[in-house]
Amino acid sequence: MKDGMTIGDAAKASGVNAKLIRYYESIGLIPEAGRTASGYRVYDDREVNVLRFVKRARTLGFGIERIQKLVGLWQDRSRCSSEVKRIALQHIDELEAKIAELQAMRDTLHELADACHGDERPDCPILKDLAS
Amino acid sequence: MKDGMTIGDAAKASGVNAKLIRYYESIGLIPEAGRTASGYRVYDDREVNVLRFVKRARTLGFGIERIQKLVGLWQDRSRCSSEVKRIALQHIDELEAKIAELQAMRDTLHELADACHGDERPDCPILKDLAS
DNA sequence: ATGGGGCTTCCAGCCGTTGGAAGGTCAAGG
């Protein structure tokens, strides 16, 4: 039962849904799966592991392109860990930037919301700010 | 020179580029602009103010649909500030959620990157985590 | 009249999914 899974089985085993597996294949993130005589895709444990790797990397916010590199490094036994770390640090930088951006929005909005009495009257510092 | 601007002038005056102004019109975020005899869009100060409002709201991360509501409330003199505040608070909640999500990614990655020596050796806790 | 800049429309792509339609395949049960 381990080898020769259908895409549905691979989806359950990896946590990546079938539709997304096909999509990942279509964009070249994962190699083309083998096929049965009738055209069904066939997966084995190794491919499920790749899918799990991809899913975990997505959970950490890596983009597809970077995941491709990570999968490559993962499968390259002669890789340098420095290369992997470099990619991770770069991603951390981008996350920090995004976080800072969102926090700035939140902080501004928080101030405006605090200043807004939020009652039935039309006077509103939030709209005043937006209109400025 | 104040009224009867072309889209390019309105873009400069509002900070929203011409392409985007047309897009906003196409999705109904802003009403259809008037036209000259030859088909050029024409803008006046009031419309530029709406564009500025939209731009500021986008800067604060509001989505288009919500901005539509905000513009409506802004132009409604009998609005309740509570309604505006409600929208702002809801948006703050979503920002908080997104921030927390990104922070979780960053924290995990930070731990992994710290544990990775990042040298020429292949051993790598980052890949180990992704493969788990 | 010619050039160049701005305007017009429409179409396509970005990212990572998700949904749906239309049709083929497979195993189980009547």
Next chain:
DNA sequence: CCTTGACCTTCCAACGGCTGGAAGCCCCAT
């Protein structure tokens, strides 16, 4: 053997919020 229903296949479209390009018209200065 045939039907049912759950699976699989492909392709096409939409989400949000833009951004770019192509093809063609308009307007002003030289």
